[in-house]
Amino acid sequence: MQTSTRDRIVLAASRLVQRQGYVGTGIKQIAKEADATLGSVYHFFPGGKEAVAVAAIRHGDQEFAALLREALDSQEDPAAAVDACARLLATALRASDWVDGCPVTAAALETLGTDSEIQQACADALRGWQDVVADKLVRAGIARADARELAGTVISALEGAEVTAQVMRSEEPLLQAGRQLARLVATYR
């Protein structure tokens, strides 16, 4: 077998949760998509659905962070780098026919009042991405305090723009946000 059953479960769960959210995705659907059986899922994740979701979100977190780093490193100038992020997200989103958005937003919103581990995993992801952006800004010579606040805004704006792009089925919101964020970053000199 190429990939382990466990990995296939996490991968399938990650994709499904990203597209349909936590409550919208069933354990049986995950098992089917992963070419695994229900027994296997509960064998590897005794914690049940929530445990699977946490693993899935952490996986999506890492994947997205890598994407972000790659886009940021493709440009020297921080403003251009942020714009490159938006552009990358836009093309990826279009390629998936607007369904593969942010891997944590949907799950995060659905589990807000429930103080489950899922929420914690989502918060960790957002914090991590902000750190990735902040690092780039600091390396480009922006003061640490400014970089942190700017990075938070960049992540929030990209997140919001991605949702908007998905709903509108258009790359424009992301491209707009990229241009405006670049303009904003450029004011820190």
Next chain:
Amino acid sequence: MQTSTRDRIVLAASRLVQRQGYVGTGIKQIAKEADATLGSVYHFFPGGKEAVAVAAIRHGDQEFAALLREALDSQEDPAAAVDACARLLATALRASDWVDGCPVTAAALETLGTDSEIQQACADALRGWQDVVADKLVRAGIARADARELAGTVISALEGAEVTAQVMRSEEPLLQAGRQLARLVATYR
């Protein structure tokens, strides 16, 4: 009876969908919360759950638009007005213990692949809010094309910052976004 049964259903559905999303909210729960019976719900909304959700989202749309207009009109300067929006959202969010976020995001993300009427209603809401912000910017003397692009970014950023604030259980993301957006708006002179 103070409010009509229909109105109570829409109101309850709006609140529940905002907090738990579309799939996470059951018809029976809506009926219970609205002090109505299942029969009443299907009487007023023969289209079933989806019809209730569409009405609920449209209601949330109007409510949010009014909130936005109010905040924008409270300040003459467009940069200060945008910041006031973020501030208002932040205090409202904290007051609800971080559960009453954007009334359409959750529902929009869950119904992405399904081309239901819900998605259309969400897209309409986002477009409407963007128009509200764009109007304010134009009235403040910003060129129409710039105002539209800027308004789109403002809405996206506020949306994303609200989600981030909910996940982090902190007002900071929204306040940050407000400051940075104000700075961005101020560059258009």
Next chain:
DNA sequence: GACGAACTAGAACGAACGCTCTATCCAGAG
């Protein structure tokens, strides 16, 4: 006072949910 429409009330349906359970398979240790 009678009639039809509007509305309320909740029992019941099939499907899907998350989860538990037992049974089977199979590689490696003794």
Next chain:
DNA sequence: CTCTGGATAGAGCGTTCGTTCTAGTTCGTC
């Protein structure tokens, strides 16, 4: 070879889902 324990397999549990259905109630109009 037997024995053992991780991994696989899926039937079935109780519950909840969205929806449908039939009565019952209310009420303005003739």
